[in-house]
Amino acid sequence: MNVDEDAVPSDEEGPNEEGPEQTVHRLLGLTDEEYGQILSTLGRDPRPAELAMYSVMWSEHCSYKSSRVHLRRFPTTAPWVVVGPGENAGVVDIGDGWLAALRIESHNHPSFVEPYQGAATGVGGILRDIFTMGARPIALWDSLRFGPLDQPRNRYLFKGVVAGIAGYGNAVGVPTVGGEVGFAEHYSANPLVNVMCLGLLRPEQLVLATAGPEGTMAVLLGAATGRDGIGGASVLASASFADESANKRPSVQVGDPFEEKKLIEACLELYERHLVVGVQDLGAAGLSCAVSEPAARAAMGMELDLDMVHVREPGMTAPELLMSESQERMMAFVHPDHLEEVLEVAERREIRASVVGKVIRGGQVRVLHGGELVAEVPAASLTDDAPRYERPLGEPGWMEDLWGNTVKFMAQPAIATSLLQMLAEPELASKAWVYEQYDHMLFLNTVVGPGHDATLLRIKGTNRGLALTTDGNGRMCYLDPRRGAGRLVFEAALNVAVVGAEPLAVVDNLNFGNPEKPEVMWQFLETVEGLAEACEALGIPVIGGNVSFYNETEGLDIYPTPVVGMLGLVENMPSPAPRLDRVEDGMDLWLFGPEWSINLAGSAFEKITFAHVGGRPSPPDPTMARAAIASARKLAGAGLPVIHDISTGGTAIAVAEMCIASEVGATVAYSDWRHLFCEDPHRFLVAATPEQGNTVQSIASDIGIPAARIGVFGGSEIAFDRRGVKAVLDLAVATTTWQNAIESRLS
Amino acid sequence: MISLASDRTSGSPPIGTVRVAVIVFPGTNCELDAAYALELAGAKPDLIWHRQAQLDDFDSVVLPGGFAHGDYLRTGAIARFSPIMGPVGEMAAAGKPVLGICNGFQILCEAGLLPGAFIANSGLSFICRFVEVEVASTSSALTHGTTAGQVIRLPLNSYQGNYVDPTLTGRVVLRYMDNPNGAQGGAAAVANEAGNVVGVMPHPERAIEANLGSEDGMILLRSFLGAGPIETGRTPVGAQPESTRSGG
């Protein structure tokens, strides 16, 4: 579908019998059945402003109408969970009087239309989700997917997205401390931009998005409302790209990090001084959402006077005001006694504030414009009572074929050549070109930064730290969504464990194709099942998430791409922390994990050296996962200098990463070459001095996980040795290739 | 002009009593880090909002990094008109130590308290990574506690980090070992003639603990805090911020 601004109903035309809405509702993305539901809720034809509100609130992006019934499958409780899914962010207790707020969200479609602003406003939006909770946002992560960089359009999108994240994140003053970037043909027409944000707060500062009792004032803070992204919520986020994306350019919002920075500081002051009852940020559904959701949560109603909204351009209609996605706006709910103080804070912080409404009894949202009532609908009908679908699903007919489509290796490939080829591939190469454009050091918390398995942030004034990572692997999930998704959870947990953290909570971003296709719904449900099973196996709650459907262009769906954000807690910060660059000449290389099953399905090796994607990935093993996580944590606590998860690219890549970071070679013994490239889960590498060998072995045997010394560090080559026959890659060549891979493709 | 020698610290107040004003403009974002680092170095920092118009209680002043006024128009261009810049100018004229870090450096240039200006990095990318700088001159509040040629490791974090000085009057006190942004003369830090006003593009306040990657920033911050007032040969005037504009 293709909707332009003409589809926004004009509020000059009143409702009539035939109603322009009879067709307008479809242009706004509402089905005939949904329109019928509106008619029966209201008992009359909707007014234009009401139709506008339903269209944005009932969009897939805001209502989760295709996914909501399935998301109940996730475990969401644990003693440390303070706020679970459903609020703007999940909140967990991390001890020593601190809470952590965590949220992940996608900005895929806007980033395809306009990469710089799409990514920038994605950062702005996730920050507001965090400081809406009363938390100071302290760090950002990005999980990105693009098509191959040999296509100019993909280079443009990649550069634009990275510049947008840098431009907004650096200026707003929240460091981007980690993330991941992947490349595959399936994302060419539909890049993924997922952003995760962490905030810290004291328990007494926690604020929820509730409207409060009758008489509470609604105060709109921040930027003026303009015609940004009119219809964007339902059009951009919920519909697929069929035609020229250029037509949709007017719907893109423009971000202003300076306004957001002032808004952050003003809101944090309001929380600190307990001047607000509740807060809601203005995101995809703008004012429509900011009045209806808090009212519905409080089981109250809301009166909104659009004439009081500070606007950027004159002559905006009620539907436009209600649907506008202008950025950097917050709605604060304020007791009348505190209004003066709130307005004083806003003035001093140099942001605009307008009293635009108040909480009323009765559960209705009443909207006034030009002195007239332009909308009156039950708040809950926009939120809790939005449509929900159990869409049909069916296993794709291609799965059996995919699983049977394996590579038959006739002979051992040239290991060093393959490794060099893999190091040159952007998927596996250094991402320094990306993260050196991001301020990743602000706030003086970054102990282990980007380029590692997980980011380790210290919490100043305590001995604690937080480890976080984002992990996704669309190729594996395409080959088996349930196994792939389960493995992601275990991998993310292992990633935080290698810096000493105990996995505490998960947020997930579920990026899928068109949910109206049964195959896509099957992928989605399998993924949810895989994630839920793995979280249950580890006893980790899911505290929030985001679903992005309709990631398809011209009928081609993306790989099913769940992204797992994992938060781990370190109670005693290791000093110094394990890092990839701490290998020294003479250290031993240890391999932890179960015996190899030798399965190369979905591996980077097959994709890069054989252009092959097929076979069925190995299933995860919850028992081994727990053993791997426990042993990695113990090793970090025991002061081992490097602990490194084996992931995409397998052991060969993991060893190369350690060697390159530490500028030291290695010789690794192997028996079957496939062990070097296999990506089966629950395996990791350890660098240890010979004196630490006993510690390493006793931790392995205490926990009951196989561990073997497979190599030694030293020299200026990365060598793989099978009974004295060596495959050798010069470390300097490996380093240059790996470091320059992305930049050389961009110039 | 009195050049600073490293033994000057003997006549300075102990660091523990040094009161430092850390100036906060709308859009500044390194103020908490600067205050944290200064406190760790033993000083007494206070955050001062840009609308305040006096700094009588302070021994020295730090303009921290960030994006004052969003870097809109030109980096530092709007901040120099803030009421606080009057007293900052007076402190500079009185010989008290004034340090601008990153965006603070840009503001000092716009205000005419240091010569030169900034343009985009030669690579046209934001750069956030550790760089090495060497001490080019010990005659400044920031560097008098170092030795000439000493190599110091600091994080760089800027887009408009490319220093230009058509007047050639800026005195380079720290120089990049491997000029990452095209700065004229490799300038990483520049001082005024008297040495009490210093701008530094990399962030000493981010290099204060080994687990953050470097402790070298502490050498510079302690030097700054130990500097004490410096004879400038000028009498302090109640300069309005604008009148300092062309003074550089």
Place this chain on the structure above:
Amino acid sequence: MKVRVEIVRRPEIADPQGVTVVRALRELGFGEVAEARFNRTIVLDLDGTDPLSARARVEEMCRRLLANPVIEDFDVQVIE
């Protein structure tokens, strides 16, 4: 009244964006491009009707805020 201000980087000051664009244009076959300079244009909408005094006021604005005399010159045009 509308006044257009063009902020021009002084010729002796490097323009990294310009250099990059020249390189890109030449790679695209536009070998005749010798130099590219990025200027900034600001359009001001002013009260008042006297172009001469408007021009003088805007020049003052340029000297005080809009341009940095260390590296920039400016040009002021009353456009309507």
